[in-house]
Amino acid sequence: xxxxxxxxxxxxxxxxxxxxxxxxxxxxxxxxxxxxxxxxxxxxxxxxxxxxxxxxxxxxxxxxxxxxxxxxxxxxxxxxxxxxxxxxxxxxxxxxxxxxxxxxxxxxxxxxx
Amino acid sequence: xxxxxxxxxxxxxxxxxxxxxxxxxxxxxxxxxxxxxxxxxxxxxxxxxxxxxxxxxxxxxxxxxxxxxxxxxxxxxxxxxxxxxxxxxxxxxxxxxxxxxxxxxxxxxxxxxxx
Numbered sequence: 001x002x003x004x005x006x007x008x009x010x011x012x013x014x015x016x017x018x019x020x021x022x023x024x025x026x027x028x029x030x031x032x033x034x035x036x037x038x039x040x041x042x043x044x045x046x047x048x049x050x051x052x053x054x055x056x057x058x059x060x061x062x063x064x065x066x067x068x069x070x071x072x073x074x075x076x077x078x079x080x081x082x083x084x085x086x087x088x089x090x091x092x093x094x095x096x097x098x099x100x101x102x103x104x105x106x107x108x109x110x111x112x113x
Numbered sequence: 114x115x116x117x118x119x120x121x122x123x124x125x126x127x128x129x130x131x132x133x134x135x136x137x138x139x140x141x142x143x144x145x146x147x148x149x150x151x152x153x154x155x156x157x158x159x160x161x162x163x164x165x166x167x168x169x170x171x172x173x174x175x176x177x178x179x180x181x182x183x184x185x186x187x188x189x190x191x192x193x194x195x196x197x198x199x200x201x202x203x204x205x206x207x208x209x210x211x212x213x214x215x216x217x218x219x220x221x222x223x224x225x226x227x228x
Binding site: 031033035040041042043044045048050055056058090092097098100101102103104105106107 | 144145147149151155156157158159162200202204206208214215216217218220221
């Protein structure tokens with residue numbers, strides 16, 4: 001029973017397309033995150049939501065738009081995909097905004113061709 | 114701005130050795146520090162969480178220590194096994210300002226344990 005699940009696991013698409021990645025957590029957590037892992041394996045936060053409210057937006061291009069329909073879901077929509085968007089995107093959740101353990105999904109490997 | 118550094122970048126040891134991975138951070142205003150492992154092509158698995166008020170945490174063969182004032186943490190792995198081979202990531206959860214609640218990661222230590 002996966003705690004944080006992302007779909008799809010792999011996504012290959014052409015430049016200029018629009019795509020979405022979905023994330024769901026069944027842990028009852030209030031806070032959810034999107035992280036990007038680049039080709040050098042460095043993980044960097046993109047967004048954080050707390051109870052469906054955006055609390056961190058880390059200078060991400062506005063082609064990236066997170067949406068949280070409820071506190072168990074945080075989806076990531078990307079418009080006009082570029083080659084540089086190729087990376088692994090991780091969703092994560094924690095019980096609350098600060099001081100609690102974070103749990104990560106298995107990642108979505110996005111390849112833009 | 115919080116920066117997290119992990120040393121060494123890569124480590125290769127024979128099976129059975131005890132080893133230490135190092136993590137340092139520049140801003141001591143943290144809630145806690147979390148160690149993860151990442152297997153190739155997989156997600157992150159949480160290993161240990163140390164609250165800022167704690168000095169260490171243990172789980173099986175793993176022991177993590179935290180010296181918040183000096184901005185350092187170590188992950189000690191006893192009696193290493195080939196199955197321990199993975200990338201180990203250190204992350205701090207920032208306590209203040211615009212970075213509140215944000216996990217800041219180090220670049221990781223790639224560990225290889227050979228039989």
